[in-house]
Amino acid sequence: MLIKRNPNGIDLPFSSEITPREIFESRRSFLKQLAVGSVAGGALAEMLIHEAFAQGNQKLVAKPNPSFVVMDKPTSYKDATTYNNFYEFGTDKSDPAKYVGTLKTRPWTVAIEGEVKKPITLDIDDLLKLAPLEERIYRHRCVEGWSMVIPWIGYSFSNLIRKVEPNGNAKFVEFISLADKQQMPGVRSSVLAWPYVEGLRMDEANHPLALLTLGMYGEVLPNQNGAPVRMVLPWKYGFKSAKSIVKIRFVKEQPRTAWNLAAAQEYGFYANVNPEVDHPRWSQATERRIGEDSFFARKRKTLMFNGYGEVASLYSGMDLKKLY
Amino acid sequence: MFSPSPKQFALIKSLLFAAALLPFARLVLFAFTDRLGANPVEFITRNTGDWTLYFLCITLAITPLRRISNWNWLIKLRRMLGLFAFFYATLHFTAFFWFDHFFDIDEMIRDVVKRPFITVGFTAFLLLIPLAATSTNAMIRRLGGKRWQWLHRLIYLIASLGILHFWWMKAGKHDFAQPILFGMIVAVLLLARLYWSAIQQRVQNQKRQARPT
Numbered sequence: 001m002l003i004k005r006n007p008n009g010i011d012l013p014f015s016s017e018i019t020p021r022e023i024f025e026s027r028r029s030f031l032k033q034l035a036v037g038s039v040a041g042g043a044l045a046e047m048l049i050h051e052a053f054a055q056g057n058q059k060l061v062a063k064p065n066p067s068f069v070v071m072d073k074p075t076s077y078k079d080a081t082t083y084n085n086f087y088e089f090g091t092d093k094s095d096p097a098k099y100v101g102t103l104k105t106r107p108w109t110v111a112i113e114g115e116v117k118k119p120i121t122l123d124i125d126d127l128l129k130l131a132p133l134e135e136r137i138y139r140h141r142c143v144e145g146w147s148m149v150i151p152w153i154g155y156s157f158s159n160l161i162r163k164v165e166p167n168g169n170a171k172f173v174e175f176i177s178l179a180d181k182q183q184m185p186g187v188r189s190s191v192l193a194w195p196y197v198e199g200l201r202m203d204e205a206n207h208p209l210a211l212l213t214l215g216m217y218g219e220v221l222p223n224q225n226g227a228p229v230r231m232v233l234p235w236k237y238g239f240k241s242a243k244s245i246v247k248i249r250f251v252k253e254q255p256r257t258a259w260n261l262a263a264a265q266e267y268g269f270y271a272n273v274n275p276e277v278d279h280p281r282w283s284q285a286t287e288r289r290i291g292e293d294s295f296f297a298r299k300r301k302t303l304m305f306n307g308y309g310e311v312a313s314l315y316s317g318m319d320l321k322k323l324y
Numbered sequence: 325m326f327s328p329s330p331k332q333f334a335l336i337k338s339l340l341f342a343a344a345l346l347p348f349a350r351l352v353l354f355a356f357t358d359r360l361g362a363n364p365v366e367f368i369t370r371n372t373g374d375w376t377l378y379f380l381c382i383t384l385a386i387t388p389l390r391r392i393s394n395w396n397w398l399i400k401l402r403r404m405l406g407l408f409a410f411f412y413a414t415l416h417f418t419a420f421f422w423f424d425h426f427f428d429i430d431e432m433i434r435d436v437v438k439r440p441f442i443t444v445g446f447t448a449f450l451l452l453i454p455l456a457a458t459s460t461n462a463m464i465r466r467l468g469g470k471r472w473q474w475l476h477r478l479i480y481l482i483a484s485l486g487i488l489h490f491w492w493m494k495a496g497k498h499d500f501a502q503p504i505l506f507g508m509i510v511a512v513l514l515l516a517r518l519y520w521s522a523i524q525q526r527v528q529n530q531k532r533q534a535r536p537t
Contacts, residue, residue, distance in 0.1 A: 078362075079362040082361070082362060083361065083362035083363060091497060091499045093362075093363075094361070146363055146366075189501075191497070191498040191499055192498065262498050263495075263496055263498070266496050278438075279496075280439070280496075281439055281441055281442075281492070281493070281496055282439070283435070288363065288365060290362045290363060291362060296423075298426050299424075
């Protein structure tokens with residue numbers, strides 16, 4: 001894996017190494033043509049057709065942000081949309097892709113409330129227009145020891161913070177996901193205390209890396225990836241990034257987050273990616289990159305803060321072994 | 325009562341042997357046709373673990389089935405089924421040792437010692453080895469039926485450890501539906517034995533009391 005760093009620790013690729021959008025797009029249409037042209041070609045054609053036409057969601061135009069790009073090869077769309085932890089649709093990683101058909105993402109509103117001067121309820125079109133959409137390629141590290149690389153679309157969550165003007169009491173942000181038994185079969189089981197709640201300290205939420213996310217791979221978010229709006233926090237384990245958000249609350253006290261409530265000794269509030277702090281049941285020192293690492297290869301080393309060293313200053317003076 | 329002729333029995337046994345190899349054949353086929361999903365290692369590890377538990381349950385079911393049906397010939401299938409449990413357990417362990425630790429024994433041992441769910445699973449696997457090693461007719465004769473039977477009662481402990489291993493594996497995800505199901509199946513199979521042995525005890529006691537003094 002090639003990671004370039006400038007003295008600030010931000011990943012900065014050479015501009016020549018970023019694939020321009022037009023080429024990216026033309027590769028896709030090439031793939032489609034190839035697939036259509038060889039329908040009779042058996043398994044390979046079937047695979048290509050799937051790869052090309054799975055991207056049937058509404059397109060979302062976004063400008064690539066060169067400040068937030070990693071050199072790692074993006075995970076295939078197929079893997080990123082069929083291997084998901086989204087317990088509202090079942091505990092098996094193939095469940096979300098199977099059962100998300102019932103999720104209705106329009107109309108959709110997000111209520112922003114709590115310790116703010118301007119509480120507001122925004123619908124999904126308001127959110128799409130709140131700030132210019134950027135494409136950012138982030139590493140994604142799951143607490144279970146696997147990782148992906150995803151081209152997300154969204155903007156820094158700080159844009160939304162500025163809009164609602166938190167007051168002096170706002171110390172944390174709480175993200176609350178939809179929990180509707182009618183649309184989400186997994187919510188009928190009691191594996192977690194619904195609704196799914198996640199949270200950040202205000203300074204974490206204000207960090208430019210914290211992405212309010214509305215799309216991926218050039219499209220609106222597929223349902224199984226947390227449509228229509230989710231958080232993406234690339235320096236934290238995946239479960240910190242709440243999906244299908246319906247409410248955002250600015251609060252005084254540290255939120256009681258879902259996985260922390262379920263098993264505090266395994267899942268901390270901070271959940272920063274940290275190769276030195278093991279999960280009780282497995283090591284976090286290494287990870288397996290989905291679709292990349294052959295299973296005959298050794299697993300790759302996990303990086304502190306998932307390689308996003310620029311967040312380190314948020315945690316200076318904190319014992320990250322205790323506050324995992 | 326159904327009792328197969330030697331020829332029929334040979335056929336039944338061969339069919340069962342082929343069927344028991346199907347899960348393995350499926351894994352090999354999937355591996356070569358890229359159908360193991362986004363995380364092939366996880367797929368192989370979980371799948372071989374599942375099949376170890378299935379074969380442990382099937383093996384433990386032979387005695388109760390034989391008692392209920394009076395099909396005594398079933399007992400002649402038990403060794404093969406037990407060895408298939410060992411076969412899938414070996415694949416499961418190999419996947420862990422190879423893909424997770426890349427044959428690094430020190431690292432593997434550290435993992436086994438540090439993490440209770442692995443400790444338990446590894447212990448169950450180690451305990452299976454003497455059972456597999458003493459499964460031949462020659463070994464049964466060498467040990468003597470009584471001692472052999474005593475040794476092979478380890479399977480009750482092994483199955484229980486297997487369930488615990490699975491339970492703890494799922495604990496972090498709060499997903500107990502499957503461990504509960506497996507646990508209940510093994511519990512029924514073991515309780516049936518206790519029940520029958522209690523009945524037998526009572527019959528023997530009655531016989532003893534009925535003896536003239």
